[in-house]
Amino acid sequence: xxxxxxxxxxxxxxxxxxxxxxxxHAHPLGHRHGHDHxxxxxxxxxxxxxHEHAHGTRTDDLHYGRGAAHAHAPGLSQARMLRxxxxxxxxNNAHATDNRRWLEAHGVFAVNLVSSPGSGKxxxxxxxxxxxxxxxxxxxxxxxxxxxxxxxxxxxxxxxxLQINTGKGCHLDAAMLGHALEHLHPEDDSLLLIENVGNLxxxxxxxxxxxxxxxxxxxxxxxxxxxxYPDMFHAADLMLLNKIDLLPHVRFDVEQCVACAHQVKPGLxxxxxxxxxxxxxxxxxxxxxxxxxxxxxQRRHTIDTLQQRIAELEIQLAAKA
Numbered sequence: 001x002x003x004x005x006x007x008x009x010x011x012x013x014x015x016x017x018x019x020x021x022x023x024x025h026a027h028p029l030g031h032r033h034g035h036d037h038x039x040x041x042x043x044x045x046x047x048x049x050x051h052e053h054a055h056g057t058r059t060d061d062l063h064y065g066r067g068a069a070h071a072h073a074p075g076l077s078q079a080r081m082l083r084x085x086x087x088x089x090x091x092n093n094a095h096a097t098d099n100r101r102w103l104e105a106h107g108v109f110a111v112n113l114v115s116s117p118g119s120g121k122x123x124x125x126x127x128x129x130x131x132x133x134x135x136x137x138x139x140x141x142x143x144x145x146x147x148x149x150x151x152x153x154x155x156x157x158x159x160x161x162l163q164i165n166t167g168k169g170c171h172l173d174a175a176m177l178g179h180a181l182e183h184l185h186p187e188d189d190s191l192l193l194i195e196n197v198g199n200l201x202x203x204x205x206x207x208x209x210x211x212x213x214x215x216x217x218x219x220x221x222x223x224x225x226x227x228x229y230p231d232m233f234h235a236a237d238l239m240l241l242n243k244i245d246l247l248p249h250v251r252f253d254v255e256q257c258v259a260c261a262h263q264v265k266p267g268l269x270x271x272x273x274x275x276x277x278x279x280x281x282x283x284x285x286x287x288x289x290x291x292x293x294x295x296x297x298q299r300r301h302t303i304d305t306l307q308q309r310i311a312e313l314e315i316q317l318a319a320k321a
Contacts, residue, residue, distance in 0.1 A: 104302075144197060230264045
């Protein structure tokens with residue numbers, strides 16, 4: 001996976017900031033120094049367990065996900081791959097913590113939408129914005145390998161949007177989001193919608209500092225997607241089953257799909273929606289409204305608590321004077 005191969009290194013471009021790359025030396029929110037993707041030169045050419053091609057029940061099946069790293073890279077042992085992954089994710093998680101603190105301090109409810117390509121994420125976002133823009137302040141961050149097509153579609157609704165192009169990279173990471181937040185600067189008490197790169201593998205590993213991951217699965221895909229890509233569905237707090245208007249025209253078992261999702265993550269909330277017809281959208285919109293309201297109330301509570309503490313300290317200082 002990309003944690004090992006370093007996909008897209010030095011190729012990330014944030015719209016309006018051509019000098020910002022994935023190896024920027026400072027995180028704009030937390031001012032952390034060092035490279036976001038560590039430059040690790042591995043000279044351990046021992047093959048060992050890196051070439052243990054574990055077999056499944058059929059003798060012609062190959063399983064590369066066995067071992068501590070759950071991955072395979074020629075020339076790297078499982079232990080070495082695991083150390084690299086831990087280093088990269090530790091750096092990412094530090095940036096994610098900075099992002100989360102900033103978002104919470106400003107009452108911004110951030111949702112990270114993840115899916116395979118073609119699930120209908122962008123259309124879903126456009127319909128969501130059209131329904132909520134009169135009631136909520138909204139900003140959007142778009143992630144794609146190339147082009148600004150999706151950000152242009154969002155901006156056509158009158159909503160502020162920023163494109164992050166990852167080059168060969170297959171996911172957004174927390175440092176990218178930090179730079180985007182600095183540039184876009186969402187308003188206080190607002191909704192931030194993040195559309196990740198279309199990929200059901202790597203985005204599961206990278207915390208951006210968002211409040212929730214929402215995985216979008218369309219009925220034009222397979223019912224067993226949650227079992228094939230369990231990390232993503234386990235990382236999500238909500239699954240949107242999209243394009244249900246097509247159910248009369250495709251072979252898709254909704255109950256089986258939901259059962260597969262619950263097998264991966266028992267209790268995972270599932271909403272059935274159609275961005276085209278509008279079916280089920282109100283439940284999704286209510287979910288977002290509650291999230292924005294909760295983030296706003298938490299910010300106010302934090303401010304009230306700080307003000308109360310300051311007042312108490314002033315009283316204590318006055319008593320000592």
